[in-house]
Amino acid sequence: MAGVRVKIRGIYSTALTGLLLERGLEIVSPSEVIRARFGLPEGSGPEEVLIVDRRDKQGVVIEGVRGAVEEVVAALGDALPYAIFIRQEAKVPKGKGLLAALAAAKARVLAEFPRPVKEALDGIRAKYVPTLPGHHHLKAIDPRRVDEVEETTLPAELPATAAALREELVYRFLRPGRTVEVWHGKAGGGFSWRGTVARLVPGEVLVLERRFRGGGAYDSLDVPKEEGDHGAVELYEDRWWGRRTYFRADGTPIGEIYNIHTPPELYPDGVRYLDLEVDVVRYPDGEVAVVDEEVLARKAEDGLIPQALADRALQEARTLLTRLARDSSWDAPDFTGSMP
Numbered sequence: 001m002a003g004v005r006v007k008i009r010g011i012y013s014t015a016l017t018g019l020l021l022e023r024g025l026e027i028v029s030p031s032e033v034i035r036a037r038f039g040l041p042e043g044s045g046p047e048e049v050l051i052v053d054r055r056d057k058q059g060v061v062i063e064g065v066r067g068a069v070e071e072v073v074a075a076l077g078d079a080l081p082y083a084i085f086i087r088q089e090a091k092v093p094k095g096k097g098l099l100a101a102l103a104a105a106k107a108r109v110l111a112e113f114p115r116p117v118k119e120a121l122d123g124i125r126a127k128y129v130p131t132l133p134g135h136h137h138l139k140a141i142d143p144r145r146v147d148e149v150e151e152t153t154l155p156a157e158l159p160a161t162a163a164a165l166r167e168e169l170v171y172r173f174l175r176p177g178r179t180v181e182v183w184h185g186k187a188g189g190g191f192s193w194r195g196t197v198a199r200l201v202p203g204e205v206l207v208l209e210r211r212f213r214g215g216g217a218y219d220s221l222d223v224p225k226e227e228g229d230h231g232a233v234e235l236y237e238d239r240w241w242g243r244r245t246y247f248r249a250d251g252t253p254i255g256e257i258y259n260i261h262t263p264p265e266l267y268p269d270g271v272r273y274l275d276l277e278v279d280v281v282r283y284p285d286g287e288v289a290v291v292d293e294e295v296l297a298r299k300a301e302d303g304l305i306p307q308a309l310a311d312r313a314l315q316e317a318r319t320l321l322t323r324l325a326r327d328s329s330w331d332a333p334d335f336t337g338s339m340p
Contacts, residue, residue, distance in 0.1 A: 004068045007045060008034075010053030011139040012060055012113075015121035016076075018128050023075045037128055057140035058272070059083075059113040066107040073109055080120055081308035082262070084112035084187050084274070112185070114262035114274040130155045132162040137265050141169050163203075171202045173268035181270035182208070182233075187304040190275070195233060206264070206271060208233045218246060220279045220291045221255045229254070235264045235271055240316040241280070242273070256282040258320055260313050276305070276313035280320045288324045290317045 005028045008016050017027050017034055028047050030040045049064035049072050062069055062076075073085050088108045113121070118136040125131045132138065132150055139146045145165070153161045174180065178197045184190055195208030214227035228249030235242045240263060246254035258280040264273040277296040282288045293314070300310035 004049065004071050005045065005047045006049045006051060006068075006072060007047035008051045010051070010060065011057060011136060011143055012051075012053065012121060014128060015125040015136070016051060016060070018124050019079050019121075020072070020075060023079070025072070025075065054110065059111040061108065061110055063108040064106065066105055069107040069109060073111075076111065077306065079124075080113075080117050081306055082114060082116045082120075082312070084114070084305065084309075086110045086112070086188060086304070112187075112274065114185070115265045116262060118265075130158060132158050132165065134162050134166065138162070138165055138169060141267060145169065167202065170266050170268055171200065174200045174206065174266065176200070180208070183270065183272040185272065185274040186277075187274070187299055192270075198232065203237055205237070206235045206266060208235070218254065218257070220257050220281050221246070221283070223254055235273070237266065238263055240276075240312070241320060253284050255284060258282075258324075260317050260320075276309065276316075278313050278317045280317050280324065282324055288321055290321050293317075 003026065005026045006020055007029045008020075008027065009031070013031065013034055014037060017030070017038060021027060021038065027034070027038070027040060028045050030038070030042075034040065035042065047064065048068035049062060051060050051062050051072070053059075054061055062072055076083060077085060086109065088110060090103050090106055090108065113136070115137065119134075122131055122133065122135045125135060130150060130153070132146065132153075135146065135150075145168075149161055149165055150158075174197050176197050176199065179194055180197060181192050181194055183192050193210075195210050197206070198209045199205070199207040210231050210233060212225050212229040212231070214225055214229075216225050217223060218225060223246075226248060229246060230249070231244060231246040231254075233242060233244050241258045241260050242264070244257045244259060246256075248254060260276045260278050260280070261273040262276070264271045277299060278290060278292050280288065280290055296305065296310055296313055299305040300307055305313075
């Protein structure tokens with residue numbers, strides 16, 4: 001990979017610069033801050049690859065010369081096995097002229113950095129400069145505030161300062177009764193829905209209430225929705241699954257779905273996670289099952305979900321299935337402690 005010239009801008013600059021330098025790539029046109037941190041020369045371009053933040057700060061855009069882009073993506077994928085890379089096909093003009101040739105030589109890839117990837121990048125950044133735990137998550141919320149805090153905090157005080165900053169930037173906004181948005185990401189797409197905050201235990205769980213209209217069916221349960229149905233969604237900050245419980249208007253249980261997803265990231269206006277397709281279902285009679293394994297396998301085969309992430313999803317689903325199968329009662333086991 002030596003010789004590939006990369007220009008980087010945005011909130012992931014320090015971590016990605018360190019990562020790519022470790023793999024022998026050349027960083028060109030570094031910012032003044034990056035030059036100081038890594039002892040780099042000014043080194044103007046031209047770059048072969050440009051890396052910039054996505055608009056939502058949840059990853060980066062990687063674009064430039066096709067072969068060089070693929071080398072950068074390979075380097076990032078090797079170091080960050082849970083990152084998602086979506087290749088965007090450019091519109092190539094018809095014919096065999098210069099414009100068509102130039103378009104065909106370019107590539108653009110969107111990288112999604114769910115929470116485990118941000119945490120890995122936090123660790124890489126910390127090798128070069130004092131870094132708050134949760135740096136990239138918080139940076140996506142308020143970059144200037146994070147910079148200000150890191151510049152004035154002693155290394156030994158970083159964990160406590162990070163906890164205080166999460167309260168300032170996130171937790172104080174998620175009060176009971178507030179309606180928030182949930183970004184239910186999927187490899188290659190996703191959707192959002194809204195719920196009402198019922199309970200928040202900072203660092204542990206966010207519980208949202210939902211109410212449903214009649215019509216359609218509950219995914220994975222194959223049970224029709226009726227007017228007056230309601231439920232709760234429990235999102236555990238350090239777990240790879242969220243629990244969804246559904247009830248009829250009179251309180252009769254409909255079923256539970258344990259959605260396997262990356263550990264959620266809480267924001268002042270909602271929560272975000274990456275759905276990993278496979279679910280664990282528990283029916284009112286106590287039967288439990290893993291569903292949609294074939295969907296996960298297909299996305300892994302198509303390269304939409306990296307194999308390491310698919311393997312982790314299946315591991316989480318099967319461990320959870322075993323745990324649930326031990327308890328035939330309707331009430332869910334106590335998962336506030338560590339999973340075995």
